[in-house]
Amino acid sequence: MAKNWWKILAVLIVIYTIIAGFLLPVPRLDILNETIRNLYFHVPIWFAMLFLMGVSVYQSIMYLGSNKIKKDIIAVETANVGIVFSVLGILTGMLWARYTWGTWWTTDTKLNGVAITFLIYTAYFILRSSIEDEQKKARISAIYNIFAFVMMIVFVMILPRMSASLHPGNGGNPAFGKFDLDNTMRMVFYPACIAWIMIGCWVAQLRVRMGILTKKIIYDETV
Amino acid sequence: MNFTHFILLLKKEFDIEFRQKTALNGIVLFVLSTVFVSYLAFQNIIAPHVWNALFWVILLFGAIITASKSFLNEQKGRMLYNYFVYSPREVILSKIFYNSILLTAVSFLTLFLFSVFIGNVVQSLGTFSLVLFLTSFGFSSILTLMAGISIKAGGSFTLTAILSFPLTFPLLLVAIKVSKLAIDGIAFSVCIQYLLVLLLLNTIVSVLSYVLFPYLWHD
């Protein structure tokens, strides 16, 4: 139990963000109305996804340096959880967009970036499934993972700054910038991000442990 | 990294290409037929933004077809000898440069065929050519590494396409934007910031390919 304190903490914080997120007062903004509360539920998912992808690419780099298959397992499982989070982010974002921007999908650079991210990591899993040999699979997919991560960062961080976006902080939209994101919202938003990152790590950790067990049971290999 | 080795390898690539003409014939035929199909479909009435989109779609597919052939000889084990003599860095650099020269040729050929069949809508050709040079180099950096990856992974053309499509999008989007500006004849001082972003992306992808390729090649 001693090692699991952070999981309990994560769950407690998520419970806190759900209760506080629905009950605490929020700024009254036109169009957004109460949906500003989605900041506590939609945005942290993205932070968790970016964090998981970051862990994944870090492990891929470590794999190329060490050839330890455990690194590869961590890399692929964090990417797996990351892709699930990205799907959740897309779905929740689409719902939010429908009732504020008026459509499920628009040509917003951030939306495009997300679609690209999804395509990139799907390609990553297709690549993995097309290689038989384990070390070879780990090495080649690590290379692709590093390349893909850099391009994803380029797409979601650099390109949106080049053009107007509907998302807050771009092109004069009603933003949650330093003026609008008041202190009450901060008290829920930051813990929510940390908690969802921890939840993501928890699921990833479970999957990694399963992966190691799979290697042991099915392939008789100790990792 | 040895410069004479690099030149030697580059020369070898060209020699093989001119002997076999595997990539060249295929790509010329591809560009010719797609441009002709678009000519038949659009019959000279084509808006600049459609022209732009069509141009880049054809170029993207052309680039993938060209680059997917770049490790054909290695796959058959013909040039295995090279890899005992030359370092992987020399190999990837020579392949990237070879492919980017080929792609530049292909993109100008596409531009030429477009002007012949569909008409030339580009107002500032200088900027447009610059975009073509930059994207050719960027595409070849991405696609050469991806072709290498898919060859190592058992290599089908589909895999190359799946792997490289999403990675080319950042480059492609900026290229489409700036070439639209070039088509509309917007002043160079406006285009320059997009060209710089293009240059930045080129640097990123070529450095990545250069750094990552040795890990791919050492078995």
Added chain:
Amino acid sequence: MMKLFRNILTCILLVVGTLTMHAQAPAGNVQMADGFYAEGKIYVVIGVVAIVFIGLAVYLFMIERKVKKLEEALKEKK
């Protein structure tokens, strides 16, 4: 397994169906069940939370399937 997927699919379709029905509600001064627009769009937030939870639940089921496979493999080994 297929059954599970079909059930999940039906649930998703139902949810999406209700959402689009709300979306197509005609504007007017008549009292309508504009659901998601009502009360400051708070239902959108509820929908978002629900999607996150449903997504995680589906993911959990998929993970469970994997664990079951592992258990079977272990049993066969013994």
